[in-house]
Amino acid sequence: MTTVADVPLARNRNFTLLWVGQGAAEVGFSASMLAFPLVVLAVTGSAAASGLVLAADAVAQAVLALPGGALVDRWDRRRIMLACEVAQAVALASLVAALLLDGVSLLHLAVVAAVLGGCRALFEPAEDALLPSLVPESRLATAVATNSARSSIGQMAGTALGGVLFGVARWAPFLLDLVTHVVAFVMLAFLRAPTRPPAESPALGREIAEGLRWLWQRGEIRVTTACAVALNLFFAAYYLVVVVLAERQGTPAGEIGVMAAMLGVGGVVGAMMAPWLHRRLSPHAAIAGVFWALAALCPLAVLADSGYLLGALFAAMALLAPTANTTIITHQLLLTPDALRGRLSGTLNVAMGGAAAAGPALGGVLAEAATPTAAVLVCAAGMTVAAIAVTVNRTLRYYPREESQCATTSPTES
Incomplete structure (x- = not known):
């Protein structure tokens, strides 16, 4: 394992890049999660349809959680995170465009929600697994607690911004989420993490069972x-x-x-x-x-x-x-x-x-x-x-x- 310099987290370049980028993404995610049911209600008038869209996000994350964890152990974790940011940004861009053109459908909303949930099923295990290689063991507990604070701050700020932005325009919360994922991608692009040698690739089910x-x-x-x-x-x-x-x-x-x-x-x-x-x-x-x-x-x-x-x-x-x-x-x-x-x-x-x-x-x-x-x-x-x-x-x-x-x-x- 590569030795990480024992410096305060505020001076740890890689951890700071990850924290800032994902802090921004947490804000955007919370804004989108608030806006999704509101958009569905505005488009369809159905509370059941709102639940369906949110369920698409949760089901995608649940279904992909176990295979996602196995793939994270097989592939380069930083590249997985970069790919997830790109996929989420593309999905959100399509939704912003559809809302601007007044051509959004329930299926489109559900697909975008499923993409976001599926990406989290890969991204979160990749970030968790990468963290010990970015900070020394002596500061890992502080890094975990700092990430917890990041999530709480992002949830509070994103929920508040989502409500305000939805009052301005239906597409605005999703544009915020898109921008924050672009910011997160840039931060990750500058992050330097140890590369992992290619691992043997047995059947995915066997890796999960192992x-x-x-x-x-x-x-x-x-x-x-x-x-x-x-x-x-x-x-x-x-x-x-x-x-x-x-x-x-x-x-x-x-x-x-x-x-x-x-x-x-x-x-x-x-x-x-x-x-x-x-x-x-x-x-x-x-x-x-x-x-x-x-x-x-x-x-x-x-x-x-x-x-x-x-x-x-x-x-x-x-x-x-x-x-x-x-x-x-x-x-x-x-x-x-x-x-x-x-x-x-x-x-x-x-x-x-x-x-x-x-x-x-x-x-x-x-x-x-x-x-x-x-x-x-x-x-x-x-x-x-x-x-x-x-x-x-x-x-x-x-x-x-x-x-x-x-x-x-x-x-x-x-």
């Missing part, structure tokens, strides 16, 4: 993945239930918007705290802490009588998650051989995508089957059970800090 087998044999990865799935499942359900609770209490739409934005604010502050907390907390405390914080804070939603208070609650709930993510992701990247990091990320994306889809469905069932207060308490009970399981789990109690060196074993070694 990666899944290796990951399953690592108890730390199995357990922390289960933790992340549980956390995302219950919180996604809880979020929908709280939105329903706020709406039934007569909370104005503006306050609900502030409530949602405060979740991002908490994520940014938490990401800024994460490197400091990561150094001071044991891995078990960092992981269990976020579960107990959510279990304790969840029931307070029934006492909040305004969107602003619910927003403050959301911000508090988001504070510790970046620390747990930093602890888990840093260790997973260092534990996993470079030749398997793409498959690690692809597999985790499948698991997280399933939780992200099942969580709102669970929340919707709870909101329909019980009163909002009862639904909140059910979510809190589920989080408490998960917190207890995390606390007593032997693997997590002895979860190690980062390895001193990156894993160098071959994919077939156990």
Whole structure:
């Protein structure tokens, strides 16, 4: 593995190029995701069609996640990222042109959404796998936390800009997304990453199975993945239930918007705290802490009588998650051989995508089957059970800090 100079991230040219480029792309992506259902509603008047377009994005990402991770381990990662930026820019350019000419169709919108989702299925594992070669091990945890902050900032800024730009013109949010992908491509073009020698190319299915087998044999990865799935499942359900609770209490739409934005604010502050907390907390405390914080804070939603208070609650709930993510992701990247990091990320994306889809469905069932207060308490009970399981789990109690060196074993070694 090529040695990376141990300099602060702000002076790490490659990391800065990646962070700036992808920070811009996060803004554009969030603007497009806000605009897609609004455009579909304007064109078709159908809420079901809006869901279909967003589903095309999610399904493409889910279907390609496992093969995408395997391809990332087979091909040059920087070139994959460059190709994804080009594909997304071309798709968005076609959509902007169609909207300007008033000739957009539902099929066109769905195809563009599927291209964006499919590109993320390749890009995200490629970026995750490339990161350890851009920063030294001693600064990997800080880099992971900084990327978490980037995502939260991009989501907040992109959502706000998307709403404003859609009010100007239907095509404007997608033009912003197009421009940000061009910026990201330029940043990546100047990035210098280690080249990877051509790897043997067995059948893709065999590569996927090999990666899944290796990951399953690592108890730390199995357990922390289960933790992340549980956390995302219950919180996604809880979020929908709280939105329903706020709406039934007569909370104005503006306050609900502030409530949602405060979740991002908490994520940014938490990401800024994460490197400091990561150094001071044991891995078990960092992981269990976020579960107990959510279990304790969840029931307070029934006492909040305004969107602003619910927003403050959301911000508090988001504070510790970046620390747990930093602890888990840093260790997973260092534990996993470079030749398997793409498959690690692809597999985790499948698991997280399933939780992200099942969580709102669970929340919707709870909101329909019980009163909002009862639904909140059910979510809190589920989080408490998960917190207890995390606390007593032997693997997590002895979860190690980062390895001193990156894993160098071959994919077939156990």
